[in-house]
Structure formats: structure tokens, C-alpha cells
Amino acid sequence: MNGEPVIEVKGLQKSFGELQVLKGIDTVIHKGDVVFVIGPSGSGKSTFLRCLNLLETPTGGQILFEGTDITDPSNDINLHRRKMGMVFQQFNLFPHLSIMKNLTIAPIKLLGKSKEEAEKTAYTLLERVGLANRANAYPNQLSGGQKQRIAIVRALCMSPDVMLFDEPTSALDPEMVGEVLNVMRDLANDGMTMVVVTHEMAFAKEIATRVMFMDGGYILEENTPAELFGNPQNERLKSFLSKVI
């Protein structure tokens, strides 16, 4: 069931000044894994995710991406980020660019693709998420759910090896959550390696291959969704689950 390791995290620590948010995280994410990270607010789960592509610079430990230590400053992080797609809670589409340009700017400028080629890829992906007719719209003309689907496609246009989701549905109206989860479900079924920070427990149960429970800067429990939700061992996990489910 386990493919080769994509991301190896070794003793990862992160402090903001005096405040230590991550106190030593060890885990391995394999190819094809769909890892969900759950935990209370302030547990460090978003910081953990943002450390994986160095949006936050770790203050200790190592992160190996496809065998390369990306925490080593001599490795160009920009090259590695091309292969790590990221989806944000607040979508962060580029409001001054049309949807098509949002999707093609990175492949054209960074991967050296031709405009035609990049647009063709973008168009295929847009059709997959059902937004091909909005290619010439601007982000502000879209609903939250549509924006987030576009944001996912924008990351996919770089053909990443892993996708990081930072609470992708937390800023959405409830009736728009489903359309975004559908896209993520499709991705998971296609075998995309995914790390998802979320509060959508039911969704985690459904598509995760593994769930991590974080609190206080540590991973307290890590297991298959059936085991973790059905038979939690850690006391804090038990109390967390009793509150959210």
C-alpha cells in the first residue's frame, strides 16, 4: 500500500519568537497517501503544513522532499515548490488576472510552456472541475466555491507531485463546501498525494488513507481513519472527537 516516500519530516520544530508551535514532528508521507491533519485550533497543524513547503521557515529539524533536504538553504526552494501545490483557506487567486491567466502564469513563466500548451492543460482541468465556461472571468466574479476550485486547478496546472490543503473549506458558505470536496475526492481517487488540514471530519473518514491528530505542537496519534475515529487511544483525541462529532 505504501509507495516511495515523498515527504519525510524529521524532528521538525517551529518557534515564533518565544512561542514554540511545533515541538518535534516526525512523519513520512508516501506517494499516493491522503493524509488528513486534524486537531484543535492553535495545535500547530496549519504551521506544520506551511512548513512543508517552507512558507514558514522551520527553526529545527529536517524536511526531505523527494530525498532532498529542502531546509538546507543551499537547495533552491523555488524549484521544489513547483512540485508542491498549495491551496489556501482564503483562495488567494490573483484578482488582477483573468481565470485563464491565473492558471497559466506559473506554467508559462516557470516551466517555460507555450501559451497554447498551458491554456490547453488549464482548459482540460477547468472542464474537470466544471468551470470551463468561466475561463475569461475575473476572480471577483466568482463564488467562494468556484474560487477554491480554481485555486485547486491553479496548483494542478504545475503538475505537482503533492498537494497541500490548508483548511480549504473553512472560508466557504456551507452549501459550497460540497463542490470543493468533490474536486478533492476526485483528486484522491486519481492517486494524488495529498496533505489536508481540515475540520471536515466526515470527509476525513471517507477519503483519508491516514489521519494525524495534532495538539500542543506534537502528533499525538496517527492511524487509519477507521482506527483513529473508531478506536481512539489518546485521551486528548478522545475528548476532541467527543466535542466535534
Next chain:
Amino acid sequence: MPQWLQNLADRFYTNFISENRWKYIADGFVVTVEVTFFAVLIGIILGFLIAVIRSTHDKTGKLKIPDFICKVYLTVIRGTPSVLQLLIIYFVVFGSVNISKVLVAIIAFGINSGAYVAEVIRSGIMSIDKGQTEAGRSLGFTYAQTMIYIILPQALKNVLPALGNEVIVLLKETSICGYIALQDLTKGGDIIRSRTYDAFMPLIAVAFIYLIMVMLLQRLVAGLERRLNSSER
């Protein structure tokens, strides 16, 4: 022809037609436009550079020394009157060299306006949500690429009205060129006044010309704004 109209026509003739006095205004107009145009150019380039240096320093903590130099520059330029800056550049900095006064004015006003443009553009850069930088960086863009493709286009659009305002202020500010005996539009009108002892005609004419230039600039900026906004409703 009624007497008052005849009077007005006579005064118009003395002030503008006789001895080709209109040329003071025409030549002055050219100088004013020249100085404003090139000073704006210098101001925008300088302001841009400073804004990028300062916001890079604010965001990443790098570029400590350039940032310090920029801060000194901003403090000095914004802390002293522009007339004085013009006088210093003409009589002190270029005191011992033979240099065109137009060039001196361009340099002085360019340096002056750079300080104000810098703060305008910097406020634009800082107003862009942090998420935009993160989205750019997460795709693999470098800091510079993120700045060029994502942050600056949005920042410039946001500060366009303020930049337009800065150009208008600069255009009118050039009327102090007379302090270094450079014959700009204002000085031209004033020379006519000193020749004809008629203040009303030449000064009102000059005021009118400034007003029209400013109105044209306002229309230009409004048009630009409209065009940039049409992309994003």
C-alpha cells in the same frame, strides 16, 4: 466697440502681442512641461526603487543598509522646503559647473518627487494581502518574480489616484523655478507683468494655462483608472 471692450483689447495687445510678449508664456510653457515630464519620470523610477527596497526590508528584514540610506533620503527631502532644495542643488551642488538650468530643475524636482512617490508606492505594496505573496511563492515564483507579476500590478492600480495627485502637485510646484532664474510658465507671466505694469492679464492667463493642464491630467488619470478597473468588477 464699447469703451471697456476696447480697453480690454488694448491691454491684451500690450501684454501679449506687442514685442511678441506671448513668447514669454509660450517658452515658459515648454520649460514647465519639460521639467514636469522628466521630473515625473525620475520621480517614478526613484520612487519605485525606494518603495521596493523599503517594503522588501519591512517584509523580509534584508537590505538593511539600502533601507537605511532610503530612510535618510526620505527624511531629508520631506523635511526641507522644495525651494531650498532647488536653490541648494543649483548654487551649491552645481555651483561651480556650467549646467543648464532646465537640467538642474529636472534633477531637483525629480529627487524631490521621488521621495513622495516612494511612500505612495510603498503604501500600495503594503496594502496587498500577504496571501498574494504566499500564493505566488507557493507556485515557485521567486520573491522578485512575485513582486513583478503579482504584487506590483495590483499595488500600482491601487495607488494610481494618489500618483496622479503627485504629478499634479509636481506640475504646480515647478512654478518655483523662478528662484534660480529659470523662465518657466509662471516666471514668463511675471516678466510680462514687470514690463507692462499690468498684473491682471498675464497672471490670470498663466493661472488659466495651469488650470487647463491640471484638468487634462485629471482626465488622463481618470481614463487610466477606468481602463484598469474594467478588468475587475
